[in-house]
Amino acid sequence: MELMRIVLSDIISRDLTQMKAAPNNQRPRENIVDVCERLSSISSNSGISSVLECINADALVIGAGPAGLATAVCLQRKGVHNVVVLEQSDCIASLWRERTYDRLCLHIPKHLSELPYMHFPREVPKFPTRRQFLDYLDAYARENSIRPHFNQKVWRAWHNDSERMWYVHTVAAADEGDLIQLPRTYRAACLVVASGENAEPILPSEGATPGIRSACNFPGLHQFSGKVLHSCQYKNGHSFRGKSVLVVGCGNSGLEVSLDLADHGAMPSISVRSPVHVLPREIYGISTFSIAMALSKFLTLRWTDRLLLWLSGLVLGDLSAYGFRRPSPGPLELKETIGKTPLLDVGALTRVKDGSIRVVPAVHSFASTGCFFADGNFEDFDAVVLATGYQNNVPSWLKVESTCMSDGCRGQWKSTNNLYFAGFSRKGLLGISLDARRIAVDIQQQQKFRHSTKT
Numbered sequence: 001m002e003l004m005r006i007v008l009s010d011i012i013s014r015d016l017t018q019m020k021a022a023p024n025n026q027r028p029r030e031n032i033v034d035v036c037e038r039l040s041s042i043s044s045n046s047g048i049s050s051v052l053e054c055i056n057a058d059a060l061v062i063g064a065g066p067a068g069l070a071t072a073v074c075l076q077r078k079g080v081h082n083v084v085v086l087e088q089s090d091c092i093a094s095l096w097r098e099r100t101y102d103r104l105c106l107h108i109p110k111h112l113s114e115l116p117y118m119h120f121p122r123e124v125p126k127f128p129t130r131r132q133f134l135d136y137l138d139a140y141a142r143e144n145s146i147r148p149h150f151n152q153k154v155w156r157a158w159h160n161d162s163e164r165m166w167y168v169h170t171v172a173a174a175d176e177g178d179l180i181q182l183p184r185t186y187r188a189a190c191l192v193v194a195s196g197e198n199a200e201p202i203l204p205s206e207g208a209t210p211g212i213r214s215a216c217n218f219p220g221l222h223q224f225s226g227k228v229l230h231s232c233q234y235k236n237g238h239s240f241r242g243k244s245v246l247v248v249g250c251g252n253s254g255l256e257v258s259l260d261l262a263d264h265g266a267m268p269s270i271s272v273r274s275p276v277h278v279l280p281r282e283i284y285g286i287s288t289f290s291i292a293m294a295l296s297k298f299l300t301l302r303w304t305d306r307l308l309l310w311l312s313g314l315v316l317g318d319l320s321a322y323g324f325r326r327p328s329p330g331p332l333e334l335k336e337t338i339g340k341t342p343l344l345d346v347g348a349l350t351r352v353k354d355g356s357i358r359v360v361p362a363v364h365s366f367a368s369t370g371c372f373f374a375d376g377n378f379e380d381f382d383a384v385v386l387a388t389g390y391q392n393n394v395p396s397w398l399k400v401e402s403t404c405m406s407d408g409c410r411g412q413w414k415s416t417n418n419l420y421f422a423g424f425s426r427k428g429l430l431g432i433s434l435d436a437r438r439i440a441v442d443i444q445q446q447q448k449f450r451h452s453t454k455t
């Protein structure tokens, strides 16, 4: 084994030397994954789980967003201490810190958005801002001494049935200056997937990639001469003042980005492809989400939806005249079945009604100066914001037979071989807290059982 280790570390160091020699902007990052692939194929053929140092833990948590942090804290409270949180970026909550726009606020009230064992500060408003939520998450990690292993992108996780252990390979997601971190291998009896329902932006592809829900084709987008960005790259409307901007996608991102553009003096048009439920964020001063949760405690989903839509109609009126057709399934039913969140309006509808946000049909294709719509009309635009949503990245690295991840997970929190999912219940932050608590209880029981069978 020692010889193997020397040989393979020589392969790595040669590859890494070549990579180091390459100018930074041409440093082939994918080399490191190729090296890992070679390592893992050699190691698995030779029966050696890893020729690099293998870091052992009782539980591995993939992702240091709210779900990963909440799960790590709950495990700690249940006496499971050797927990390693792996995070691809260099910070906690990278989705909220790096891939959301300035004006974003939680649209679920704070008492239903809190993580286990920690309240928001009293002075924080009902709907915390993005900054306040990040401050809360930073305090949550700090006060619970959760220290993730940063810059560790999980590229492969699999279960060794004979050892009844999970193995996880990571690569450094970014270099630290000139220092290229070696790939790592981690091993634990329990694996918690907390990499997020919204891990990757859905981007248009020239050809549909099988198994990946893309925004389907946008023929001609590469010809469009204006700026194109995804909503995860949008910060605010400063640079779009006076510009005609097409926002593709009528989800909560698309609607609020359009509002932000209008507030910054741009001329936004939002492309609505499918029927969509638009609800007010509050109904007579009570959060719509709170009303939904309260009603669903004693009504069926269908009746809860019917009441929600009736109350929303009282507040918003009929929106079909503005291009918003309602789908036949209700809002909560759609969220539960296909993960489609209803729109919780935070002011955009007023701008639609006064004409400063235009509603346009689905996109057909692009030309150099603008876009053809499904109704055959063409319009010029200065820029395009793709508010086309997100998808989870679990199928790309979790090597299991489970079908649950094929369509973004069906909301289960526990699978086989001590595999758990935190944050895939389609209930947002409220669901995350529920997942974290029950995962911690289950892992604690697993650990007690393993210790009892050893003695």
Ligand SMILES: Cc1cc2nc3c(=O)[nH]c(=O)nc-3n(C[C@H](O)[C@H](O)[C@H](O)COP(=O)(O)OP(=O)(O)OC[C@H]3O[C@@H](n4cnc5c(N)ncnc54)[C@H](O)[C@@H]3O)c2cc1C
Binding pocket: 062, 063, 064, 065, 066, 067, 068, 086, 087, 088, 089, 092, 093, 094, 095, 096, 100, 104, 105, 106, 107, 108, 113, 152, 153, 154, 155, 194, 195, 196, 197, 198, 199, 253, 390, 393, 397, 422, 423, 424, 427, 428, 429, 430, 432
């Ligand atoms: C714009 C926007 C607004 C939202 N607003 C709300 C809201 O108001 N209320 C609500 O309840 N929900 C909201 N959500 C849903 C959102 O998913 C949750 O708020 C929350 O971020 C989920 O936490 P999470 O930890 O499950 O996932 P994330 O916050 O996405 O965190 C996952 C973490 O895993 C890391 N990761 C991913 N893949 C890997 C890998 N292979 N290796 C290592 N690390 C990895 C990521 O870098 C990230 O840090 C919003 C989502 C978006 C996009």
Ligand SMILES: NC(=O)C1=CN([C@@H]2O[C@H](COP(=O)(O)OP(=O)(O)OC[C@H]3O[C@@H](n4cnc5c(N)ncnc54)[C@H](OP(=O)(O)O)[C@@H]3O)[C@@H](O)[C@H]2O)C=CC1
Binding pocket: 104, 105, 106, 107, 108, 198, 214, 215, 216, 231, 248, 249, 250, 251, 252, 253, 254, 256, 271, 272, 273, 274, 340, 341, 362, 363, 387, 388, 389, 390
């Ligand atoms: N707290 C807050 O205020 C906010 C919360 N969020 C949350 O973040 C998550 C992600 O939201 P969001 O980013 O809006 O993503 P969503 O998945 O909710 O919406 C994506 C939208 O893009 C549309 N779309 C995709 N491809 C095309 C296309 N080719 N042409 C036209 N439309 C297209 C979809 O339409 P179709 O239905 O036809 O597929 C859908 O309406 C959600 O859970 C949301 O609730 C987001 C923003 C703000």
Ligand SMILES: O=C(O)C(=O)Cc1c[nH]c2ccccc12
Binding pocket: 108, 289, 332, 335, 341, 342, 344, 426, 427, 428, 429
């Ligand atoms: O905004 C999100 O992404 C959420 O997941 C919050 C959420 C979960 N379930 C809902 C039902 C109605 C409105 C918002 C949500």
